Amino acid sequence: MSPRRAISGGRIDRLRTIRFTFDGRPFTGHAGDTLASALLANGVTLFARSFKYHRPRGVLTAGIDEPNALVTVLSGAVREPNIPATMLEIYDGLNVASQNRFPSLAYDVGALNQLGSKVLGAGFYYKTFMGPVIGPLKGTRFWMFCEWFIRRAAGLGSAGLEKDPSRYERMNAFCDVLVVGSGPAGLIAAKAASDSGARVMLAELDATPGGSANWSGETIDGLPAAEWAAETLRDLKARENVRVLPRTTVWGYYDGNTLSAVERVADHRNTPAKGEPRHRHWTIRTQSVVLATGAFERPLVFPGNDRPGVMLAGAALRYVNQYGVLPGQKIAIFTNNDSAYHTAEALKKAGAEIVAMVDVRDDTSVAGREIAREVGGEYLAGHAVVATEGGAQVSGIKVQRINAATGALSGDPRSIHADCLLVSGGWSPTIHLASQAGLKPEWDNDLQAFLPPKPTQNWVGAGAFNGSFSTEKAISEGHAAGLTAAGATDGKADELPSVDADAFDPNPAPVFEIKAKGKAFVDLQHDVTADDVRLAHREGFVSVEHLKRYTTLGMATDQGKTSNIPGLAIMAETLGKPIPDVGTTRFRAPFAPVSVGSLAGERYGDIRPERLTPMYDWHVENGAEFYAAGLWHRPMIYGLSGESVEQAYVRETKAVRGGVGLVDVSTLGKIAVQGPDAGAFLDRVYTNMFSTLAIGKARYGLMLREDGFVLDDGTTWRLGEHDFLMTTTTANAGKVMQHLEYLLDVVWPELKVQLTSVTDQWAGAAISGPKSRDVLAACVTGTKVDNDALPFMGIVYGEIDGAPVMICRLSFSGELAYEVYSGAGHGTHVWQALIKAGEPFAIVPYGLEALGTMRIEKGHVTGAEIDGRTTARDLHLDWMLSKKKPFIGSAMMDREGLVAEDRLQLVGIVSLDNRPLNGGAHIVEELDEANPHGSLGHLTAACYSPSLGKYIGLALVKGGKARQGTRAFISDPLRKRFGPVEIVSHHFFDPEGSRMHG
Amino acid sequence: MLITCPYCGPRDVSEYTYQGDGNRTRPDPASTDQEVWNAYVYDRLNPAGEHHEIWQHSGGCRAHLAVTRNTLTHVVSSVSFARDAGHKKSDSRRKTGAKA
């Protein structure tokens, strides 16, 4: 038998023994135990070392509010830090490590921090690490110097470096009533709503729904409360319109009555069952919400209140009644309210000795005095605990008389031997979710607590959440809340279950802190003391928000669930103001830590869809290497064996310029612009005219944004009077579509134009080179392709090997070239027919590298130059700006800054040292390799030009137009590439365009 | 946040793309008044409370919608097609060219 396990009682399964490991030591517990209850049952009281001072810490609570007992769960090489031991259900093989200790929990060298605690007070980091104003460690450099030491000494558990192997999933749910919390109030609310026909979801953060019924020891409907709860739960689970979610923390309340929750599906198992995720994230949209989230007990603040063995009285009630565990053998109790007296009764019944009942109040209730006499031990009304004694475990307490009204201590302190001290400082309703969906919480002077605010969304509260702390009230309020939430009114109150429980007065004495000498902790997780709060005030932090940030009070993983109100009370006293005048900080989501995995769900890794052109398989079979261009996969080169990328694209480029080549251009954005006003619309969105374009002709067009910068370019083909086919760059297809849709819907709804994205409907193959016309003549039927039938920018319709095609003569490469469009389903067929017809002419397929090389040689711009910061003039496209009509961007494009002479302008760059250039390299006037500076602009694209026999590039250079013919340097410190270059015109090759017009 | 598209019904905000302040009216295209154009291109209302906005149902029917949304609560109080609502601009709009 474990030393602290009561002989009987509790809701654990004593026939099932569970084996687990804590800091390498084997332990046993029972099914139904948490790590905290199992370790307490084994007599373990030291759970962790604290955040800043490395002080020994035990377990304070029995639930999600735990600030001290955070542990790291180990699973193979995977570490999950900062899990409250109070929430961790044990299972066979569970392996847990304590945190914040070096080398071990019992002997921690970091505890030396305590000796320096005078300098580690509030704002220590802010003050100390500003650093000197001069010298090598000035300013933040000093912080960077110190950071390594501090990171090692302070902080919570550390995460592992291994990839999380767990699976997570996300669920959407819709219901009429979501009940949050499954204590008596929540259970009855769910039942009432379900009885009214509502679809109900019931979420409970603990493993076993029932809430306080699991540990109150009360009787409901003639049954022990825990059994009544289990029976009610069975009834609810059997209903078609109820879904119960245990181990589910509702952590966020968002607009439209949308709530977020995380279900810990498999954390209580060694390995998840088949198909089971570790966590499941729920997005729940509901008509209304019942908040039955209960209340958190507050500790009292006094010197030594963080010593292991100090525990909340309500938590001790839970340990003894739910888990059959005694937190100590000789127990002292320190309270400012009546609730702790029930704990005393339960512990006495379970076999513990109550050595002292210390109550700050002089005038305690008759019922309280009666219980105190029954449980035995000293009864010290009008007294306070002023210190705890012992090392890493309470061995005694010191008490002194106190005036509860003034807080004044009197008389000599006296020691009492005890191995455990239970504390109650009153109860605070758990209004976190309500705070996210409501106005300001309201202070209740009797309860000395904030009550729920007025709702701004559709929720209704019940039970302790409302400040109604008796089970009887919880049941009646839960019933009413369930009916209200379900929109029903005719529930019968007399059918409610009866409650047999001792009545008690929930109102505490307004005592939050015992001011005696020694470290008294407010925020146990962040090691913030009462003196830190006062120090912050002395240093001028008077707003509660500033105080919180400066002291870091309430900013740890527990978000100050046990420390917010005591901290606020101390702040109020220091300011000399009532608590409600100081105000409380707003509670924000999440209510409790949420695993990032559950937020990501299945959305991790590379989840981008792939866009493949109709000819993709042919490219793969013919040795293409691919680029990702946005979502598209485009051939980069069709390398021969042993060829480098440069050798491949140079070969492909030469083949095109000397003969003929074929490139897949299916990725170009294609938009059908149709309707009687299509021409007029295009005149407004392009800088040049399109309404005058003849049917069967194409034109190069340029689009600006409203602010006058270039948006996109491409050719648009007039297929009919009211029928245009617009092409966009691959990258901007979506953006241009949205731009045009916006204009038609919002700006010019009167225009009769229909837009349809047809990018995926057409396959496109560009055939280029002096022999391209010969290839077409050999395979196209139904039309001629000679210069008369198909002049530059002309369009014809025909067939290739039986497949209908549309051919437009236009050129990106600068060669005689044609774009052959066919239905996407015919793409590969047409492509293969072109390759076959091209065989006598030594046709080659070519990829983006060769395409890019030829466009650089021609000085054509793409997305690298149309980068959202360049104007038409910067890119030498002034000739495209019509003066005959306004267009999008025309009003803004002539602004002073957009026509300035020293803007970045497009130029050509030639490498003078015959070494390759890199995109992104800077252009400078004078080289300074040691201290690179004075950038004039940057290279946007670079290649080896087979036509020029040189390494060349395009660049955007400050005042570049005037610099043509001058020397400069490239400066690329990241790739250590420096060297001389010449700035030239961007038209490297055939500037007259004679080749493509031939 | 839900927006009820007149075509498609109530849909999650993730199906929509925010397309900006719906109080703006594009100046006369022939206007050369830089102040007016500057206000149209760069000035946006940013009220705490009801706001007239344009949202595109980009993951659905692709219509642009004129939406009245409370920026504090995300409550959407009216939705209509932008092309129908185009001419009913808010009174709260600043005088064009006035400084914010």
Ligand SMILES: [Zn+2]
């Ligand atoms: Zn829609």
